[in-house]
Amino acid sequence: MRGKRFACLILVAAVAALGCANGRPVPLACALVGQVGLGAAGVAAGDTNAQRIGYGAAGAVVGSVAGWYLCKWAQKEEEKPARKAAAPAPAPAPAPAPAPALDEPAAVAERIVLRGVNFDFDKSEIRPDASVILEEAASMLSGKADVQVRIEGHTDSTGPEDYNQGLSERRADSVRQYLVEHGIAAAQLTSAGVGESNPIATNDTREGRALNRRVELQVLE
Numbered sequence: 001m002r003g004k005r006f007a008c009l010i011l012v013a014a015v016a017a018l019g020c021a022n023g024r025p026v027p028l029a030c031a032l033v034g035q036v037g038l039g040a041a042g043v044a045a046g047d048t049n050a051q052r053i054g055y056g057a058a059g060a061v062v063g064s065v066a067g068w069y070l071c072k073w074a075q076k077e078e079e080k081p082a083r084k085a086a087a088p089a090p091a092p093a094p095a096p097a098p099a100p101a102l103d104e105p106a107a108v109a110e111r112i113v114l115r116g117v118n119f120d121f122d123k124s125e126i127r128p129d130a131s132v133i134l135e136e137a138a139s140m141l142s143g144k145a146d147v148q149v150r151i152e153g154h155t156d157s158t159g160p161e162d163y164n165q166g167l168s169e170r171r172a173d174s175v176r177q178y179l180v181e182h183g184i185a186a187a188q189l190t191s192a193g194v195g196e197s198n199p200i201a202t203n204d205t206r207e208g209r210a211l212n213r214r215v216e217l218q219v220l221e
Contacts, residue, residue, distance in 0.1 A: 117130040117133055117134065117175065117214060117215045118130065118210060118211070118213050118214050119171055119213045119214070119215075120213075121158070121209075121213070122159070122167065124167060124170035124171045124173075124174050125174065126174055126175070126178055131178075134175065134178050134179065134182070135182065137179065137217055138179050138182040138183060138184055141179070141184050141188070142183055142184070145185060145188065147188060147219055148188055148189075148190070148219070148220040149179075149184075149188055149189050149190070149217055149218065149219055149220065150190050150191075150192065150217070150218045150220055151172045151175050151176050151179075151189060151190065151191040151192070151215060151216075151217055152172060152191075152192055152193070152194060152215065152216045152217075152218060153167075153168035153169060153170070153171035153172030153173075153175075153191070153192070153193040153194070153214075153215050154168055154171075154193075154194060154195070154196070154198060154199070154200075154212055154213065154214050154215070154216070155167050155168045155171075155195055155196050155212065155213055156196060156199070156203050156208075156209035156210075156212040156213055157196045157199070157203040157209075157212075158203070158209060161195060161196060164195040164196045165193055165194075165195035166193070167193070167195075168193030168194055168195045168196075169191070169192070169193030170193070171193065171213075171215050172191035172192060172193050172215055173191050174215075175191070175215045175217070176189045176190075176191040196212070199212045200212060200214070
């Protein structure tokens with residue numbers, strides 16, 4: 001009977017020590033509480049002085065040890081980091097804004113240089129080899145009623161300047177007339193001669209002079 005009572009007292013002391021630990025776990029304080037509480041319980045359990053001394057000493061030792069370890073355990077439990085709540089999944093990044101549509105490049109006026117349209121010396125008649133190039137020009141201008149074309153005649157430097165000016169004008173008029181005869185509206189075409197003032201090659205050689213005897217077509221902006 002006494003043995004059972006003593007066991008109960010030990011359990012009471014252990015619970016008291018654990019209660020200390022659940023408040024603020026300080027091992028030394030819990031050991032003192034367990035020592036005093038369980039020692040007193042041991043004294044109370046004895047019937048004789050010898051039993052009281054023996055039970056009291058045993059209770060003090062057991063209470064002290066139990067209080068110490070219980071507080072250490074409670075302290076470790078308290079120090080464990082709280083399980084962090086799972087972070088919510090990040091919101092999906094917004095879709096990038098569509099790139100602005102690029103404007104279509106503005107149409108650029110086309111410059112047609114008819115370098116192949118050359119003339120014989122001191123002549124303004126269209127040569128057979130120039131007809132193919134002029135027919136191609138007429139095909140390009142066909143159906144483009146809003147396009148204005150400047151026809152510009154040139155000469156080499158042979159002969160008087162005034163004569164070359166008139167010769168360049170006649171050459172430009174010959175090309176203009178050819179295009180009109182091939183379906184291009186006369187209102188789209190203007191002609192002018194610049195004489196020998198704008199050579200594209202040297203006038204010191206036969207080949208260079210042949211290149212300078214020419215007509216150019218320029219599309220006006």
